[in-house]
Amino acid sequence: MALLGLDPEVVAAARALAARAAEPVVEIARAHTTVAVERATLRLAGITGADTGHRAGDVPWVNRVVDTVREHCGLEHGVVLPAFHALREHDLATLTELAEATAAGQVRYTVPTGRDAQRAARAGRVAVAKGLRTIDRNRAQREKLVARLGDPPRRPWIYLIVATGDIDEDVVQAANAARAGADVIAVIRSTGQSLLDYVPEGATHHGFAGTYATQENFRIMRAAMDEVSREVGRYVRVTNYASGLCMPEIAVLGGLQRLDMMLNDSMYGILFRDINPIRTFVDQRFSRQVHARAGIIINTGEDNYLTTADAVEAAHTVTVSQLLNEHFAHEAGLPDELLGLGHAFEINPSLPESFRLELAHALLARELFPDAPLKWMPPTKHMTGNVFDGYLLDGFFNLAGVLTGQSILLVGMMTEAVVTPFLSDRDLALRNVRYVLDAAAGLREDFRPAPDGFIVKRAHQVLGEAVDLLGRIVRDGLLDAIADGTFGLMKRPPDGGKGADGVVEKAPGYVNPAADLLDEGATR
Template identity: 70%
Template sequence: MKLGLDPAVVRKARDLAARAAEPVIEMARTHTTVSVERAVLRLAGVTGADADGIPWVNRIVDAVRDQVGLEHGVALPFFAAGNWRSLKFGLPTGAERDRALARAREAVGAGIARIDRNRADRDRLLARHGDPEKPWIYLIVATGDIHEDIPQAQAAAREGADVIAVIRSTGQSLLDYVPEGATRQGYAGTYATQENFRLMRAALDEVSGELGRYVRLTNYASGLCMPEIAALAGLERLDMMLNDCMYGIIFRDINPRRTFVDQRFSRQIHARAGIVINTGEDNYLTTADAIDAAHTVVASQLLNERFGHEAGLADRQLGLGHAFEINPQIPDSFRLELAHAQLVRELFPAAPLKYMPPTKHMTGNIFAGYLLDAFFNLAGVMTGQSIILVGMMTEGIHTPWLSDRDLALENVRYVRRAAGDLSEDFTPGPFIRERAARVLSETVDLLHRVADDGLLDAIADGVFGVTKRPADRGRGLDGVVEKADGYVNPATEILEAAP
């Protein structure tokens, strides 16, 4: 540890984060959502859509909610139905309930067993092909057409990318269903579907064998279908998932209660699947000042750590996010960036941190942008970041050209090669140490407030990312249901069982 952080202050910050998180964890334990219940059906093997293109899992959950209510879960009514395509459901009792429960546990157990096999397959492929050195180079490939994404993703891997991120089509986080099949029409991204996951995973396995290193695949398990997409990711062996409900709350106006409930279940799936989550704290700095709001990033990271641990995620799965977003015109901006990055690195030494490139202050001057990305890459190497998202010199102006991507990969490759193990030689001076201590102190003060007032109230007050999101508003609130006595979810039974 290079910053000389006070261990007592660090412990206090974690204690406050745990206290602030506990009421939200309890709410998530005692509630379910339509998407959680749809995820149970997906784990049980329910696939496909009706003639109108509506996924069967949506039709089933909606019918159960209308006819029986979801407070007991979807599993018992579904597995008690003789012909579920009739969409006629009741709540079984007695021996009928016992039979339905046994069938539900068997079907959902088979889905989770498939996730377990995929995790074992990943370990086997990592042993065969090898794991790239850190920091991993993380590159976005998402044209809207999965069949165009595949050759671009393979080409990016050949140019040095270690992680391929297929970001979702604009607006998919607001869809309360997951489209079926391979898709060829998406805007500023490609739809997250099970078939698209399968196709890209197969393509990256192919190029992994060619290159002799395992190439990871990531997508987004956020939005109104967070639990379902998490389940599909486990079923198709994705390696990373953006998984942070705060992003959906703040930037997509998804109801806070809905997303915290969805987040807990989705993270339980990720924990079982061995998936590394990526959190979205970097997004706060696109709307808030990166200096004034630095402590909100750290506070959110500590909250995300607590939520992740409670859901079963190990430290090695906590890809906590932060970003290089200080205005480059400010004196000592690079030193401030180093202070923030080193602070996060030391607070979470075992976490595979995801470091995001500058976007907010990219002006369209491609030469200045290329230089700023190089400084970002250097900061990542100097402070031992784990995952570096490749910055594009035309970031924020248009969807980058392939030539921009090649130049960006060349930039990060050069810095990583030239700097080597510079993190071993980097010794922060008084300026960086004092700045880090100040941010940590401000983090403690904020977590005191959040623990006293409540996290949901803090979100409503705009503490994170400036935007205010009340707990009784936002998309998806009508999909939240309080569990009744006798609620059944075979997936959580398995996921929460003692190892």
Template identity: 75%
Template sequence: MNALELDPVLVARARELAVRAAQPVVDLARAHTTVSVERAVLRLAGLTGTDPVTGGEGTVTDRVPWVNRVVDAVREQVGLEAGVALPVWHALAAGGAADLQALAEQVGAGTARFSVPTGAAAERARDAARDAVAAGLARVDANHRRREELVATLGDPPRRPWIYLIVATGDIHEDIPQAQAAARAGADVIAVIRSTGQSLLDYVPEGATRTGYAGTYATQENFRLMRAALDDVGAELGRYVRLTNYASGLCMPEIAVLAGLERLDMMLNDAMYGILFRDINPQRTFVDQRFSRMVHARAGIIINTGEDNYLTTADAVDEAHTVTVSQLLNETLAKEAGLQDWQLGLGHAFEIDPDRRESFRLELAHALLARALFPDAPLKWMPPTKHMTGDVFRGYLLDGFFNLAGALTGQGILLVGMMTEAVVTPWLSDRDLALRNVRYVLDAAGGLVEDFAPPRGGFIDRRAHTVLGEAVQLLERIADHPEGLIQAVADGTFGITRRPPDRGKGLDGVVRLAPEAYNPALELMEREAARA
């Protein structure tokens, strides 16, 4: 039961405005493709591996993924306006290569030739591409079913919120024992942070990696290894342990596909994070995020959005309504892509200056507003970072208050706060103390969500309604502009960061689709979504 009673007319108005504001983004995504979307199609069809680049003495100096080689070759020879599927499977039908891998090797040798087929040849290419991609989606579907079987067999954590802990040493073989130790200490969700800068790579590294900086590279093999390790510890503990990574940056669609193929359970996937905080081109991001979210919907993956990041650059009180607006827009775009309420880990954070009077009451108001607006979503509640000073005793206290706010307001996913935030990368002992903090609060006060109901007209109730009213006013301004959300991002509405649609990294990878364009993955995912 929600502790706040929001005006249903105002809530309906907010959602109506969010749909209007988001429509230009949906139209943009439907009319374009990107190099990463097309590479994701090839990954679903089973193309893996890398093309080794050798130096003067025959030593391997680099490795380029085959999906990059093929998409780049198609683009160079015929363009990507029709997508990659028609030219690739037309080339296969011509008999020059036995399979997709052999065709990729011809590309590496410089002997592959592509053209966009028409008539009966185009129909044959469509059929072959659809069959190949359907096999990949069948594997995604099987992983979705397997997750449900394991949850039914092992069981879910006995309480909410789920405890979410970050592990990332840079070395996947060091991450695994740390992740298993964290699960034994009470973590329900293990998040493996990506290596610094991976979001700006326009390719996905290959294989098990041991050299990440401040994080571990997101690769298919790293996903497979960590998934197997968490399955082992889950069987030991008698509960399913979830795995999270990041589907953001320039390879959002591809990483979403790899997550589906390796049974990840949650993915960081925000409509605007890469635009605002990595200066990735808005058009590139909006096209990529729609495809990636369709994959997540099909795979049964919970997305985590990044509204908490706005409050690291903007004031958490003055700009609270922008978080609510972003949550409503993320909800709209996610549902358009086929995600359901239970998959919407919408983000918000405990980032109000603790020296501000009534800061905890304000935090409760903001958290309750999110809970009331999205009653069926597993909201992701983020700990304090901006105002952590290096005083670990003060930090531990703030994390305790954060945990209490999560318990009182019924959050779904609670990221473990570290008292050493902004000081050092946490040691295992730091994580252990942080988990003890969470466990104590949830064991001692977890049931208070049933009792905590701020009085109508009181401080918390008034503050929540103020933020909602300000959010509706902002949505009205955004929806009234012909470019909607695209213009709002350019104007610096979120995180006080301006990002115009014709600037930023990755714009050269965006292509407007031609009338004859064909993407078998989109066709199959949209068809399945229509049946649901």
């Protein structure tokens, strides 16, 4: 139900400006590939494992192949033609065998032409299609399990984080959280993994403030939550991070292991991890195509802007980013029901009328994106270490989520800024959420801000400021806006940042069957 009386023409103008601002970046993304996109393609085609005998540590076989292809003949035509041509030339059965031969120095990669190129392209398409069919089966399996076990009986879904560093310990905490009422379990990634240009292999037990995102860790957590889902009588969703330098690969691995949500923002890696902007936009487009195919809900990262910029003064930048994220998502094939746009309860609580401002901002997001499963993030910036104040502030956050109809509510911890939460902290936090959700379950139907009151006026003001900013971005360019510190006060030039050397401009004749099949929606 619309409560803010937003002008449809202003909303339409905002979306049109977001599309114009995003389009040049989309064209850049279409014209380039990256080492991560090529690795993700080979993962879909079946390559697994790592070179465990390398003197500098384990090297994933997919990195070995892509790096060697680039060294021998470049990636301008993609990795598929050289790799599948070499498979046939050397009479090898699998890409993993090809990687082993590559490590032994037995393969010299070339870009085939003529019939050789056609045969390599056909073989690559068959192999990639097999991987996509696995993703399709996982999506169908999720739908069956949801139909059989049921979804949570109410919204918002309760989203809770585990972050022990040890996947086995994560499973224990996740299972207990689900039994206590959590609907979505998010496994926080080990600190710094977003800057690794490879995905570790196997189960891990030694992460730092989080657990490494690996295919085996995904499998372990999904299997454990399937078991708990049967126990609690509802489907428990699993979340991880498709971001950083391996964004496309992790998106593929999430699809192959039936993850349900993945954090995937169009600008987070640029702003907060100093990853090259072009690399990020190329990688996020491919990642979102994979998410769309897998039926994975993405979570965007606008909440992070408010941890570095003022949550009142920068409120309109959140709206602008949400509109840009929406356009990038739609262009990559993600429908609204998979678009978990982020925003946060981060206004300084000492500010007069802070709660009314939070309600205005949250309602604006809800009404701009009525069909999107919005992700509402708890206070972090102004958590002082006083657990009593923190518990109260989290209660107000939970109430705002109920009143404004948020879809996914991340559980706030009163020990934020003190320690990594203990099980007991999570239990108390979940009690807070359950109390507010039960006590105020139907309160939204009674909540009617005055048509010309503070909340409505503030929402209109933020939307107007967002339209003005989008107009400037259209004029100056999105890449320049990012370089100028428009979002989160972070200044990131388009030619700077980590991973820039992994960006490759496509040549005429570039072949990537994964991109083709995802564009076509085809299975073979």
